[in-house]
Amino acid sequence: MAVEHIVAQGAEHLFVHGLDWTTKELFTYPNEFIYWSIQIVMYPYMTGLVAGAFVLSSLYHVFGQQDLKTIARFSLVFSLALLPVAMMPLQFHLQQPFRGANVMFTPHFTSAIAAFGIVFSTYAVIVLSEIWFVYRQFFVDQVNVLKGKKETKDRFMYYLYIVLTLGAFDTSDGAIAKDKKAVKILAGIGIPVACFLHGYAGFIFGSVKANALWMSPLMPVIFIMSAIVSGIALCMLTYIIIMEWHKWSAIIAKGKGDEKVHMIAGAELDVITKTSRYLLGFLIAAITLELLDLIFRGYTAMKSWDILRSVMYGKDFINIFLLQYTLGNLVPFILLLIPGLTIRRVFFALIFVLFGVFMMRWNVVIGGQAFSLSFAGYMHYHMPIIPTNLETYKEGLFGALTVAATPFILFWLINKVTPSLEFK
Amino acid sequence: MSCSRRDLLKNTFKATLASALPLSAFKMLSPAQVKASVGDSNVRWVFLVNTKKCVGCGLCVKACKLENEVPYDPPITRTWVERYVVMKNGQTHIDSPMGGRDGFTDSKIRENEIPADEIAKGFFVPKLCNQCEKPACVQVCPVGATYQTKDGVVLVDRTWCIGCGYCIMACPYGVRFFHPVYKVAEKCTFCYHRITKGMAPACVQACPFGARQIGNLKDPNDPVAQIILNQRVGILKDEYGTKPQAYYIGLDNNVR
Numbered sequence: 001m002a003v004e005h006i007v008a009q010g011a012e013h014l015f016v017h018g019l020d021w022t023t024k025e026l027f028t029y030p031n032e033f034i035y036w037s038i039q040i041v042m043y044p045y046m047t048g049l050v051a052g053a054f055v056l057s058s059l060y061h062v063f064g065q066q067d068l069k070t071i072a073r074f075s076l077v078f079s080l081a082l083l084p085v086a087m088m089p090l091q092f093h094l095q096q097p098f099r100g101a102n103v104m105f106t107p108h109f110t111s112a113i114a115a116f117g118i119v120f121s122t123y124a125v126i127v128l129s130e131i132w133f134v135y136r137q138f139f140v141d142q143v144n145v146l147k148g149k150k151e152t153k154d155r156f157m158y159y160l161y162i163v164l165t166l167g168a169f170d171t172s173d174g175a176i177a178k179d180k181k182a183v184k185i186l187a188g189i190g191i192p193v194a195c196f197l198h199g200y201a202g203f204i205f206g207s208v209k210a211n212a213l214w215m216s217p218l219m220p221v222i223f224i225m226s227a228i229v230s231g232i233a234l235c236m237l238t239y240i241i242i243m244e245w246h247k248w249s250a251i252i253a254k255g256k257g258d259e260k261v262h263m264i265a266g267a268e269l270d271v272i273t274k275t276s277r278y279l280l281g282f283l284i285a286a287i288t289l290e291l292l293d294l295i296f297r298g299y300t301a302m303k304s305w306d307i308l309r310s311v312m313y314g315k316d317f318i319n320i321f322l323l324q325y326t327l328g329n330l331v332p333f334i335l336l337l338i339p340g341l342t343i344r345r346v347f348f349a350l351i352f353v354l355f356g357v358f359m360m361r362w363n364v365v366i367g368g369q370a371f372s373l374s375f376a377g378y379m380h381y382h383m384p385i386i387p388t389n390l391e392t393y394k395e396g397l398f399g400a401l402t403v404a405a406t407p408f409i410l411f412w413l414i415n416k417v418t419p420s421l422e423f424k
Numbered sequence: 425m426s427c428s429r430r431d432l433l434k435n436t437f438k439a440t441l442a443s444a445l446p447l448s449a450f451k452m453l454s455p456a457q458v459k460a461s462v463g464d465s466n467v468r469w470v471f472l473v474n475t476k477k478c479v480g481c482g483l484c485v486k487a488c489k490l491e492n493e494v495p496y497d498p499p500i501t502r503t504w505v506e507r508y509v510v511m512k513n514g515q516t517h518i519d520s521p522m523g524g525r526d527g528f529t530d531s532k533i534r535e536n537e538i539p540a541d542e543i544a545k546g547f548f549v550p551k552l553c554n555q556c557e558k559p560a561c562v563q564v565c566p567v568g569a570t571y572q573t574k575d576g577v578v579l580v581d582r583t584w585c586i587g588c589g590y591c592i593m594a595c596p597y598g599v600r601f602f603h604p605v606y607k608v609a610e611k612c613t614f615c616y617h618r619i620t621k622g623m624a625p626a627c628v629q630a631c632p633f634g635a636r637q638i639g640n641l642k643d644p645n646d647p648v649a650q651i652i653l654n655q656r657v658g659i660l661k662d663e664y665g666t667k668p669q670a671y672y673i674g675l676d677n678n679v680r
């Protein structure tokens with residue numbers, strides 16, 4: 001009877017979600033697997049980058065931090081490029097990806113995920129309208145420059161810019177002043193919304209009472225702080241790479257005898273030094289909260305502490321204390337604090353910071369599933385490297401790389417319409 | 425006819441009100457709510473497990489898999505049986521190979537020989553969905569695809585579940601999993617399709633020792649309800665506040 005049953009259901013094609021990448025140790029309940037894998041690590045990581053990039057740009061627009069002027073415009077456009085990518089990991093992760101929109105149709109508001117559609121769309125509207133106000137004058141200028149040009153590409157761009165102005169061609173001083181005011185207001189509203197967007201990503205984890213590692217009221221705040229850290233770090237890093245790239249391509253062009261090329265200064269150490277101060281501030285806040293959480297768990301030593309301790313200080317020791325805290329937090333901290341900062345040193349510090357925040361997400365998402373709900377066994381996650389089917393692509397290394405690469409492709413495209421680096 | 429600003433505002437207000445009133449007579453219901461409102465409120469399904477009667481034969485797991493079309497060999501199951509072996513030194517060995525489907529015929533636990541003279545006690549504990557009064561899985565579903573019926577059973581709408589896995593994460597008992605064929609969240613329903621027609625759940629029917637029973641807590645004459653009300657019974661993991669409705673006779677403090 002059993003055999004017929006399997007054949008009837010085509011058992012040879014059956015894919016048990018989680019079975020491919022989970023190994024179990026000691027006693028776990030039969031249905032326990034690593035259900036939330038690499039894409040759910042990517043999800044808070046990417047939303048964090050979006051929120052952080054936006055907060056960085058708002059520091060200039062709202063609080064008038066003049067030292068951030070150069071990087072503010074860039075980080076605003078970059079946060080737009082990151083925006084659609086915050087949804088990608090979820091889409092990759094869903095067992096029924098085509099039903100993803102159900103969250104919009106029948107949001108079930110007792111669920112933390114149900115608010116995603118609303119918070120996310122609100123945030124998208126704010127980012128888009130802020131960019132529009134920042135670039136409106138530029139759009140109008142472009143329309144005037146391109147008017148009457150005959151080339152197909154110019155015609156296309158001409159019409160594109162006309163559409164982008166939304167019919168608002170007024171560039172009088174009064175109108176521009178209004179634009180600036182709108183940007184300031186939007187950036188002001190944007191900060192709490194960006195923090196909410198990410199804080200609630202933390203809430204998704206922090207409110208799961210069944211999970212001993214996740215359940216903590218500090219989780220949303222920890223997520224916001226590390227989000228801002230990673231967002232600032234990624235903006236700085238991309239800024240350095242692009243500016244240095246421009247500098248070197250100019251130098252190479254000059255070397256080839258092209259005398260028309262202007263020399264470009266490359267990334268400005270001044271901008272980088274000042275931005276890294278904000279980075280350090282948020283980094284300290286993030287580490288403080290994380291350590292507070294850890295100490296509190298150890299001190300109160302609830303029922304779950306035995307297994308949590310064996311995971312944190314035993315199985316995940318390298319991931320948590322070496323890769324996350326030492327390499328991802330302590331090393332960049334020292335690198336940024338040693339006097340006589342150089343672009344190269346900042347560059348390496350930023351890579352460590354980004355890696356550290358990624359490891360934090362990893363240790364929360366994967367670490368939270370490293371032990372059984374029975375507290376009597378462990379589970380290990382083996383990330384699929386070589387995809388053997390759609391599932392192991394989506395929830396494996398290449399799926400994660402696809403998600404990580406998309407914002408840069410989008411930024412390259414968006415930057416063609418709203419140049420965020422040359423335009424000062 | 426002229427229309428002053430005052431008139432325009434007045435009429436707009438009237439028209440809005442007039443159209444809003446009939447609309448407010450309708451209540452937007454999710455498919456889940458509609459289904460849930462059909463249930464019988466004089467019934468509260470509860471489960472009673474007598475761990476003293478369970479011998480770990482696994483017939484309940486077999487019956488469940490066949491009845492509910494849960495693929496037979498993949499290691500996922502709506503119900504399972506755990507074996508506990510407590511040693512004299514206090515150490516506890518627990519296992520549930522294939523959810524206990526094929527019985528516990530091997531005295532080894534995870535390839536380890538357990539010295540018989542060191543054993544203090546040993547017993548079996550069947551597990552299934554607790555059909556909680558305050559189900560965490562229903563709370564976290566972002567689309568309302570999983571819902572509680574009026575008679576207390578938590579069901580999943582296979583046509584609406586998006587497969588995010590949040591409910592699987594939220595369940596403290598680990599009873600949920602993804603169905604390999606339907607690709608949606610799957611769980612024990614107390615065999616809702618059977619109990620609502622007066623039949624017993626497949627596992628209850630298959631159990632040769634009467635270790636599993638189902639009953640209606642709202643019926644004072646129900647034998648299961650009488651045991652739950654009059655005798656000493658335990659529940660699993662009450663610290664999560666989900667108010668589980670599967671009761672256990674002879675529950676040991678080693679049970680996870």
